[in-house]
Amino acid sequence: MVFLVAAGVVVPLVHRLKVSPVLGFLVVGMVIGPHGLVRFADTFPWLHYILIEDVEGVQSLAHLGVVFLLFMIGLELSVDRLWAMRRMVFGLGGSQVFLTSIVITLIALLFENELPAAVVIGCGFALSSTAIVMQLLSEGQRLGTATGRTSFSILLFQDLAVLPILLLVGGFAAKGGESFVLAFAWAMGQAVLAVAIILVVGRLVIRPLFRLVGSDASREMFIAFVLLVIIGTALATEEVGLSMALGAFLAGLLFSETEYRHEIEVDIEPFKGLLLGLFFASVGMMIDLAEVADKLLWLIASMVGLYIVKGAIIYVLARLFGDPRSVALEVSLLLGQGGEFAFLIIGLAFSLALIPNDVAQFMLIVTSLTMLATPMVAQGARELANMIQARESARGQNDSDLPTDLTDHTIIVGYGRVGQTISALLDAQELPHVGIDFDGELVSRFRDRGAAVFYGDASRPEMLRRFGADRARALVVTIDNPAAAGHVVAAARQHWPQLAIYARARDAQHAAQLVARGASHVVPEILEVSLELGEMLLVNSGVPEQAARRMVETRRRGEQTTIDKGFGQKAG
Numbered sequence: 001m002v003f004l005v006a007a008g009v010v011v012p013l014v015h016r017l018k019v020s021p022v023l024g025f026l027v028v029g030m031v032i033g034p035h036g037l038v039r040f041a042d043t044f045p046w047l048h049y050i051l052i053e054d055v056e057g058v059q060s061l062a063h064l065g066v067v068f069l070l071f072m073i074g075l076e077l078s079v080d081r082l083w084a085m086r087r088m089v090f091g092l093g094g095s096q097v098f099l100t101s102i103v104i105t106l107i108a109l110l111f112e113n114e115l116p117a118a119v120v121i122g123c124g125f126a127l128s129s130t131a132i133v134m135q136l137l138s139e140g141q142r143l144g145t146a147t148g149r150t151s152f153s154i155l156l157f158q159d160l161a162v163l164p165i166l167l168l169v170g171g172f173a174a175k176g177g178e179s180f181v182l183a184f185a186w187a188m189g190q191a192v193l194a195v196a197i198i199l200v201v202g203r204l205v206i207r208p209l210f211r212l213v214g215s216d217a218s219r220e221m222f223i224a225f226v227l228l229v230i231i232g233t234a235l236a237t238e239e240v241g242l243s244m245a246l247g248a249f250l251a252g253l254l255f256s257e258t259e260y261r262h263e264i265e266v267d268i269e270p271f272k273g274l275l276l277g278l279f280f281a282s283v284g285m286m287i288d289l290a291e292v293a294d295k296l297l298w299l300i301a302s303m304v305g306l307y308i309v310k311g312a313i314i315y316v317l318a319r320l321f322g323d324p325r326s327v328a329l330e331v332s333l334l335l336g337q338g339g340e341f342a343f344l345i346i347g348l349a350f351s352l353a354l355i356p357n358d359v360a361q362f363m364l365i366v367t368s369l370t371m372l373a374t375p376m377v378a379q380g381a382r383e384l385a386n387m388i389q390a391r392e393s394a395r396g397q398n399d400s401d402l403p404t405d406l407t408d409h410t411i412i413v414g415y416g417r418v419g420q421t422i423s424a425l426l427d428a429q430e431l432p433h434v435g436i437d438f439d440g441e442l443v444s445r446f447r448d449r450g451a452a453v454f455y456g457d458a459s460r461p462e463m464l465r466r467f468g469a470d471r472a473r474a475l476v477v478t479i480d481n482p483a484a485a486g487h488v489v490a491a492a493r494q495h496w497p498q499l500a501i502y503a504r505a506r507d508a509q510h511a512a513q514l515v516a517r518g519a520s521h522v523v524p525e526i527l528e529v530s531l532e533l534g535e536m537l538l539v540n541s542g543v544p545e546q547a548a549r550r551m552v553e554t555r556r557r558g559e560q561t562t563i564d565k566g567f568g569q570k571a572g
Contacts, residue, residue, distance in 0.1 A: 025277045026372045029284020036289075063244065065275030066131045066340065067234050070159075070245040072272055073134060073143070073152070074252020075261055085153055092150070092321045093157025100126035100313050107309070116172040117359060120349040123165045124342040124363060125306055128335040130155045130245065131279055132374050136334075140382075146327045147385070150318055151334055159246050162341050169349050194240040195250065198233060202254035210260050223267050226255075230268075279340075287368045295362070302366045303373070307336035324444070326388040333381035337374045338367030406432055407471040413458040413488050414479035415442060415451075418504060422476060423451065434467055459487035461495045474500040477519075482510050486517050493518025531556055 030036050105122030113121065133151055134143070142148045206229070213225045230251050237247030255261055292299055311332035318328035346363050349355040355363075409432035412419045419435060426433045435453035437443050443455045456463045458477075469475065469492065477488050485503060492501055503519040505511035511522040531552050538548035 025280035026284040029281035030287050030289070030372075031284075032281070033285025033287075035285070035287060035291075063279065063340075065272065065277070065279035066245050067230065067248040067275075068268060068272035069131055069134055069276055071230050071248040071252040072138075072265065072268065074249040075256050075265055085149070088150065088153035088321065089157050092317055093154045093160075095317050096154050096314055097126050097158060097161045099317070100310055103309055103313065104306075107305075113359070116169075116354040117349070117356070119172070120169060120345060120355050121359075121363060123168065124345045124367070125310070125338055127158045127161070127165075127339040127341045127345075128155060128310075129337055129339040129371050129374065130159060131276065131340055132337070132371055133334055133378075135276060136375060136378050146323060147330050147334070150321075150323055150327060150331045154314070154331070154335060156249075158339070158341070159249070162246075162344070165345060166348060169345060169352070169354065172352070172354055194237060198236065198247070198250050199254070202233075202250070203257070206254050207258055210258060219267075222263070226264055226267065227271075229255075284368075284372065287365065287372065291361070291365055292369070295365075298362075299366060299369060302362075303370055306338065306366065306370060307333070307377070311336040326385040329388060330381045330385040333384075334374075334378050336377065337370035338363075339371075342367045406434060406468045408473045409433055409468065409471070411436065411458075411464065411467055411469060411472050411475045413437075413475065413477045414504075415439075415446060415453050416478065416480070418478040419476075420446075422478065423453075436463070436467065459484065459491050461491050464492055464495070469496050469499060472496075472499060474502060477501065477503040477514075480504070480506075482506060482513075486513060489514050489519050490517040 101119075101122040103122070104125050105118045108118035108121040109115070133155060137143050137148045137151060143152070209225070213221055230248055233251040234244035234247035237250070238244045255264055314335055315328045315332035318331055319325070323331070343364065346355065346360050346367075350357065350360045410422075410426060412422055412433060412435040415423070415435040415437040419437070423433060423435060433452070435446075435451065436456045436458045437453060438455070438457055443453055446453045454467070456466075458464060461469075464475075475492050477485050479485050479488070482505075485505075489501055489503055492499060500521070501519045502521045503511075503514045503523075505514050505522045505524045507524050511524040514522050534555075535548050535552045538551065539545050543551075
């Protein structure tokens with residue numbers, strides 16, 4: 001109940017402040033957890049009713065959030081696509097885990113830790129937070145980008161590496177090297193066999209079972225079956241020593257090959273969001289601010305050192321595997337934190353007396369703080385990557401690349417889905433055109449496909465002039481940012497009064513604003529969609545078709561009046 005109330009307050013607040021919900025939930029966990037306001041509960045007894053003191057109980061439920069997140073990621077992939085990524089997963093991901101573990105282990109030995117403790121530190125810090133990183137990429141709709149693919153490849157191998165690491169930790173406590181080797185081989189054999197069985201059997205039985213459940217036409221039965229498969233597969237992988245998250249990921253892969261994937265995605269999303277928020281809050285609950293204050297300098301040094309060492313290794317490896325500098329830099333910073341599996345590794349090592357209590361607590365706090373810092377670091381990494389992309393694009397756009405000889409052409413500002421569609425239509429008629437976009441990664445992707453699209457800020461008149469705005473037939477503004485679209489229209493109209501400017505608007509009000517700033521023609525996308533859907537609904541409800549059309553036209557004229565006011569303002 002406490003968490004639900006907190007979530008109800010946090011989510012709207014972070015959206016208003018334009019802060020990542022991940023950071024919001026982490027802060028909430030710090031406040032309502034056992035190291036937050038609970039300290040004042042003796043003075044203010046009523047605080048016991050609004051705070052959470054049982055962290056273990058919360059964590060047992062919170063880990064289901066990671067399970068559902070990995071399931072949703074698997075749902076977006078397929079077995080064939082995953083196999084195509086094997087070089088990045090096993091090559092890049094495997095190299096990252098191995099090298100990072102070795103380097104951090106050596107550093108830990110320099111600080112006079114025993115070999116078992118040093119190995120635990122190295123392996124624990126080699127892993128990153130799958131939950132936080134994938135959620136941040138998902139929020140930004142960047143899972144399909146080069147940054148998303150590289151990050152996912154590394155994180156997937158890290159999940160696979162959890163079992164060998166746990167066995168390695170257990171091996172230090174076991175007596176006899178031979179028994180450890182046999183136990184390790186047996187466990188790995190079980191893991192491989194379990195994954196193979198899940199994929200093979202799942203492919204054979206999932207679709208027939210779905211058809212059986214779907215024939216019942218019960219939404220409740222459908223959701224129950226999906227949840228059964230997710231949890232069942234997660235528990236199966238946990239039983240053989242793998243992570244529950246990996247099992248859920250395999251379940252997602254199986255569902256992705258069925259015609260039911262879209263319905264599943266819609267049904268599961270609420271479960272994922274709530275439980276994942278609970279997971280982030282549970283991480284925040286582990287941060288003891290008093291402990292942080294006592295060891296502040298050492299904690300800051302450890303956090304910075306972790307980001308430097310881990311980030312440098314990931315950057316070099318990403319470059320060796322073909323990623324551009326901008327992607328390699330962003331991924332290196334994005335994955336520089338500790339991860340949730342470090343808690344599991346540290347807990348096992350402590351229970352086996354392989355690591356002292358003070359070292360274990362220090363590692364937990366460092367891991368938690370780096371996870372807390374991840375949303376802010378990710379934002380900075382994205383901005384740095386954009387700067388590098390801009391420079392790379394600028395260098396790549398030499399005089400021979402620039403379309404300076406174009407005349408009577410169309411300039412498309414914004415090369416998203418709308419811009420791409422317009423470009424395809426112009427290509428079909430062999431009409432000359434050029435695209436401009438401020439997303440360096442998108443520009444690079446479409447230039448590789450042969451598209452005449454360039455990186456740049458179209459609100460700058462010199463940029464439009466460079467692309468021949470004085471010789472252009474038309475300028476089309478398709479970007480979905482209202483403020484940015486207004487700046488582009490105003491700049492173009494100020495310098496080229498005779499240029500035909502076509503603009504995409506969200507609604508009639510936005511359309512009026514664009515017209516007032518100089519647009520020649522405006523298409524309010526929400527208006528047209530809503531009117532068309534409204535007409536269909538009226539006809540379906542029994543309203544005669546002609547009467548429905550008249551009602552819609554009356555509404556369209558009313559909205560057009562609002563747009564015409566923009567023309568009046570422009571004329572004035």
